[in-house]
Amino acid sequence: MGTSRDPDGAAAVGGRSRPTPPLRWSVMLGWLVGLTAVLAVVGVFLGRETRLAPFLVVVPALVAGRGTVRQTAVASGWATAMIVGALFDAAEDTVGDAVATVVFTLVFNGLSVARAAQRVRKEGEIARLRSAAAALQRQLLRPFPLVTDHLLVHGLYQPVEEDSRVGGDVYEVVASPYGSRVFIADVQGKGLPAISAAFAVLSAFREAAVSEPTLTGVVDALEEAVLRHNSFAAQVGERERFVTALVLNVDAGDEVQAINCGHVAPLLLDDERAAPVLRGEPCVPLGLDALAPEPRTVEWFGFPSGGTLLLCTDGVTEARDPSGAFYPLEQRAAGWGGIRAGDVPATVYRDLRRHAAGTPTDDTALLVLRRRARTDGGLRAGTDGGLRAGTDGG
Structure with missing residues (x-):
């Protein structure tokens, strides 16, 4: 195949793979801090901080759809820490309720990390298949x-x-x-x-x-x-x-x-x-x-x-x-x-x-x-x- 140049100067010798665009750390941290702040403000007005805190578990699930395994793990750790911290401040919660909330958070966040790992592995396999097809074209x-x-x-x-x-x-x-x-x-x-x-x-x-x-x-x-x-x-x-x-x-x-x-x-x-x-x-x-x-x-x-x-x-x-x-x-x-x-x-x-x-x-x-x-x-x-x-x- 040819080695003509594209307008950006890259060699046009087989195209480019198009994996899922990576999630920037600044965007992910913005989600974490922003959603935490929103929940905190709403909780203050409603007087239900501990009831709103578990909603933070949706953040790792969102990150798992676009981010790396490390980013998903960081988001999971943040959500777990915020939820556990909120439970310590909640005098009205029983021990059983607190344990159930923590277990739910750990399981859900663990599934989010596993989902991110599965997605990254599958994208890698697809990228290798695409590269193999392009390499075959280049050879012939x-x-x-x-x-x-x-x-x-x-x-x-x-x-x-x-x-x-x-x-x-x-x-x-x-x-x-x-x-x-x-x-x-x-x-x-x-x-x-x-x-x-x-x-x-x-x-x-x-x-x-x-x-x-x-x-x-x-x-x-x-x-x-x-x-x-x-x-x-x-x-x-x-x-x-x-x-x-x-x-x-x-x-x-x-x-x-x-x-x-x-x-x-x-x-x-x-x-x-x-x-x-x-x-x-x-x-x-x-x-x-x-x-x-x-x-x-x-x-x-x-x-x-x-x-x-x-x-x-x-x-x-x-x-x-x-x-x-x-x-x-x-x-x-x-x-x-x-x-x-x-x-x-x-x-x-x-x-x-x-x-x-x-x-x-x-x-x-x-x-x-x-x-x-x-x-x-x-x-x-x-x-x-x-x-x-x-x-x-x-």
């Missing part, structure tokens, strides 16, 4: 930049490390005897089963990209891989999935071949605008070819050496702002044509986070393609300054 997706004879590809991949929302976005660029094959895809659905389907289709692309002479042959192989995976999934009770994908073939010519299987269309960036390059209707997603009225076809479009081609998944186009509006990719991309290709991924993600008022809630995959043009001095990548004099620059 190659880091940027990706370089072939025809392309220099920068990019960014930012998975969402939430067990219920982790997605199946994948990408790959393969040098083949027939040109540079580019692949970006998004599996329908979320969770670990989506990752399984994504890796199945990714493996199929890596094999077909170098063995199939035609782009339709590559896509047919991907279709078969999705159908096989769905067949295996059905045997273990998993539901079938489809995959949106965009497959390109870039060779030494000025035009690119593309088959769009229901995916987000690519944009061609220049100094003044961003324009879609595909004019035809998208084909059906992978896994649904049997429902299509006609076979998938190849579309051709121009990709000049000075242009930048932007590919992404719907984690970009379907990101919403607080009002629910989708991210206007084509409108925002109009101003990115003059940006160095290696800086485009971070620029997009920074703008995406501003739009979403925080970290996006879906996986984000982005590829930025520049042609590698041959000059007298050697190989270079277009005119973005990323590759000069036959060296591979980032």
Whole structure:
């Protein structure tokens, strides 16, 4: 996976876990002191200090939902001390009542500490599972930049490390005897089963990209891989999935071949605008070819050496702002044509986070393609300054 930087300077190499935000000690102490003061004041007015004091046992229970085990233990000790102290001042209470109150307080506070320990342990297990899923994605997706004879590809991949929302976005660029094959895809659905389907289709692309002479042959192989995976999934009770994908073939010519299987269309960036390059209707997603009225076809479009081609998944186009509006990719991309290709991924993600008022809630995959043009001095990548004099620059 890539090492593009996010807007805050942290490496975007696998997302961030999102455990329960820790409870600050100042907040917890504020609860303890504040509730104790309120109970004391009310007790003075009502003349029932000892009857109100046991209500302090709710504080450790509240702390157990967000705080650490130590914070819950401190809150429990505070509540127990306040309640026992109040009982000493209560001449009207019998010994039996006082003992019952203390026992109730100790048991309830002990349960609060146990609940905090259970919650912390479970959150740790979930965090390890999230990290394992992200690590698996990082191992199977190659880091940027990706370089072939025809392309220099920068990019960014930012998975969402939430067990219920982790997605199946994948990408790959393969040098083949027939040109540079580019692949970006998004599996329908979320969770670990989506990752399984994504890796199945990714493996199929890596094999077909170098063995199939035609782009339709590559896509047919991907279709078969999705159908096989769905067949295996059905045997273990998993539901079938489809995959949106965009497959390109870039060779030494000025035009690119593309088959769009229901995916987000690519944009061609220049100094003044961003324009879609595909004019035809998208084909059906992978896994649904049997429902299509006609076979998938190849579309051709121009990709000049000075242009930048932007590919992404719907984690970009379907990101919403607080009002629910989708991210206007084509409108925002109009101003990115003059940006160095290696800086485009971070620029997009920074703008995406501003739009979403925080970290996006879906996986984000982005590829930025520049042609590698041959000059007298050697190989270079277009005119973005990323590759000069036959060296591979980032």
